[in-house]
Amino acid sequence: MSENSTDAYGRKNESWWNKHMDWVFNRRTRVYEKFFSGYQQMYTDRADGKRKAFTRVYIGTIYRQELSRHARIIIRIVYAALFFVATCLYASALCLPATSNIRGWVMLTVFLNLVFYARIMFALYAYLPAKQDYREYEYWQGARIIPKATKTAAYLTTVPILASLMLFFLEPGSYSALELIRIMLIIIAGALIFLIGVFESRIRYTATPPNDS
Numbered sequence: 001m002s003e004n005s006t007d008a009y010g011r012k013n014e015s016w017w018n019k020h021m022d023w024v025f026n027r028r029t030r031v032y033e034k035f036f037s038g039y040q041q042m043y044t045d046r047a048d049g050k051r052k053a054f055t056r057v058y059i060g061t062i063y064r065q066e067l068s069r070h071a072r073i074i075i076r077i078v079y080a081a082l083f084f085v086a087t088c089l090y091a092s093a094l095c096l097p098a099t100s101n102i103r104g105w106v107m108l109t110v111f112l113n114l115v116f117y118a119r120i121m122f123a124l125y126a127y128l129p130a131k132q133d134y135r136e137y138e139y140w141q142g143a144r145i146i147p148k149a150t151k152t153a154a155y156l157t158t159v160p161i162l163a164s165l166m167l168f169f170l171e172p173g174s175y176s177a178l179e180l181i182r183i184m185l186i187i188i189a190g191a192l193i194f195l196i197g198v199f200e201s202r203i204r205y206t207a208t209p210p211n212d213s
Contacts, residue, residue, distance in 0.1 A: 063134040066204040076128050086192040093185035098178040100164045109163040116153035150197030157190030
């Protein structure tokens with residue numbers, strides 16, 4: 001049986017596999033376009049004359065981070081350390097043998113937070129290796145995302161905390177000191193993540209359009 005077929009009206013029915021592969025291809029294309037945003041593709045003749053060499057030249061907007069070299073190094077170390085410690089604290093809170101961690105409806109409240117933690121990780125992946133002059137990808141997917149994602153993740157820490165407090169009223173007999181430790185770990189993790197957003201929102205960037213470079 002073929003992967004594609006037609007119904008009684010002659011309309012084409014694509015298999016779920018083809019639809020999935022189309023989605024994967026489109027997704028990879030968008031990621032590729034974001035990463036190489038601002039680049040121009042150039043072809044040059046090789047010395048052997050058999051084929052052309054392919055190169056990319058960046059001609060997009062330059063975003064200069066208005067920090068000294070020493071400050072840039074320090075801020076990257078601080079961001080990486082804060083995110084690492086916050087992630088460890090949050091993971092520790094979810095691994096405690098507390099009642100909140102074995103109640104499905106309470107654990108559902110942490111998933112959205114984890115999505116933003118993952119978004120912060122990808123933003124730092126674009127941000128940390130950048131030099132003083134940021135490319136479009138490093139700026140828009142790193143420097144611009146970090147303040148938004150970190151502050152949102154910090155605000156969302158209130159959701160699992162409220163869920164844990166609600167558990168106290170629903171099951172007061174199952175509440176223990178571990179629940180308070182869990183809440184404190186989540187609060188500290190949220191505060192550390194929030195600090196990253198505060199620091200980054202105070203850094204100035206100067207944009208230099210392609211025509212002025």
